[in-house]
Amino acid sequence: MKYEWLDEYLMRKRGVTKDLQTDWNWVRYHIGGKMFAAVCLEWQDNKPYYITLKLEPTEGEFLREQYEDIVPGYYMNKVHWNSVKPEGQVPDDLLKDILDKSYELVLGGFSKKRQREILGISCCGTDCGKCSFYGKMCEGCNECQGKVFHAPKGKACPIYACSVNGKKFRNCSQCEDLPCKIWRDTKDPQLSEEEFEKNIEERVGNLKG
Numbered sequence: 001m002k003y004e005w006l007d008e009y010l011m012r013k014r015g016v017t018k019d020l021q022t023d024w025n026w027v028r029y030h031i032g033g034k035m036f037a038a039v040c041l042e043w044q045d046n047k048p049y050y051i052t053l054k055l056e057p058t059e060g061e062f063l064r065e066q067y068e069d070i071v072p073g074y075y076m077n078k079v080h081w082n083s084v085k086p087e088g089q090v091p092d093d094l095l096k097d098i099l100d101k102s103y104e105l106v107l108g109g110f111s112k113k114r115q116r117e118i119l120g121i122s123c124c125g126t127d128c129g130k131c132s133f134y135g136k137m138c139e140g141c142n143e144c145q146g147k148v149f150h151a152p153k154g155k156a157c158p159i160y161a162c163s164v165n166g167k168k169f170r171n172c173s174q175c176e177d178l179p180c181k182i183w184r185d186t187k188d189p190q191l192s193e194e195e196f197e198k199n200i201e202e203r204v205g206n207l208k209g
Contacts, residue, residue, distance in 0.1 A: 001039075001047075001048040001086040001087065002086065002087055003051070003086060003092065003095060005092070006039070006051065006095075006099075007027075007039075009096065009099070010029045010037060010099065010103075011029075012209070013031070013103055013209070014118075014119045014120060014121070014206070014209055015031050015032065015107075015118045015119050015120060016029055016030065016031055016103075017029075017030050017031075017033075018030065021038075024040070024075070025040070025041045025042075025043055025046070026038045026039065026040050026041065026052075027039040027041065031103060031106050031107050031118060032106075032107065032110055032114065032115075032118040034106050034109070035106070036053065036054055036102045036103050036105070036106035036107075037051070037052065037053045037054075037099055037102055037103070038050075038051070038052045038053075039051055039052075039086075040052060040074060040083070048086040049085075049086065050074045050083040050084065050085065050086070051083065051084040051085075051086055051095070052073055052074055052076060052081060052082070052083045052084075053081070053082060053083075053084070053098055053099055053102035054080055054081050054082075054102040054105050054106060055080070055081075055082055055098060055101060055102060055105070056101075056105070057079050057080060059098075059101070060079075060080070060081075060082045063082065063098070064082065067088070067089070067090050068088075068089075069084060069085040069088025069089055069090050070082055070083070070084050070085075070088075070090060071083050071085070082098075084098075107119075112164070112168070112169070112170045113142070115170045115171075116142045116170060116171060117142055119171075121171070121206050121207070122140075122141035122142060122160070122171070123141065123146070123159060123160050123163045123164050123169070123170075123171040123172055124141075124157075124159045124160075124163070124171070124172055124183065124203055124207075125171070125172065125173075125202075125203030125204060125205075125206040125207040126141065126203055126206075127206060128140040128141055128142070133149060137149045141157070141160060145160070145164075146159075146160025146161065146164060146165070148160075157186070158182050158185070158186055159172065159182055159183065159186060162180075162182055163175065171207055172207055173207035173208060178204060178207070179200050179203075179204060183200060
């Protein structure tokens with residue numbers, strides 16, 4: 001397969017797991033337990049013969065017309081799923097783009113609350129599991145619906161209140177103002193300016209990753 005980067009690229013995405021479906025000899029990639037991509041392998045030598053992914057029907061139909069190496073999904077719903085020939089002429093950047101879209105389509109099928117749980121980060125990109133207060137002073141942003149220990153009693157953190165309660169986003173990655181003034185106004189006073197900027201960079205990376 002010429003797309004040797006594919007496995008590493010997909011496994012870097014938050015919440016992704018993979019398995020081998022032995023009955024079909026497919027390496028399947030899941031988000032939240034649902035498949036969003038698969039590499040279909042030959043029985044004799046395990047050589048890939050299709051990369052299968054999900055797209056909006058109109059985009060899938062358009063791409064099939066543009067590339068002879070993109071065909072209706074192999075052993076899948078032909079409207080929503082598409083298969084890419086692994087030795088074909090589909091550009092790497094295009095394949096990465098449609099793999100990203102497949103990931104987002106399947107992830108987007110869950111409730112926004114469940115999406116945040118699957119991704120394992122808060123709406124502001126904080127990995128609560130790495131916080132020293134997690135499980136002690138705080139049960140986690142997703143679990144307490146933003147009413148974290150440092151927020152006003154009984155109220156959600158201003159970021160959660162804006163992103164989730166107000167704009168109904170999965171998280172701040174869906175906002176064009178990321179990182180916004182609210183982020184700046186909720187600076188941890190224990191952090192220096194340099195540390196705060198690094199913290200923002202890390203959280204944005206978590207959200208965009």
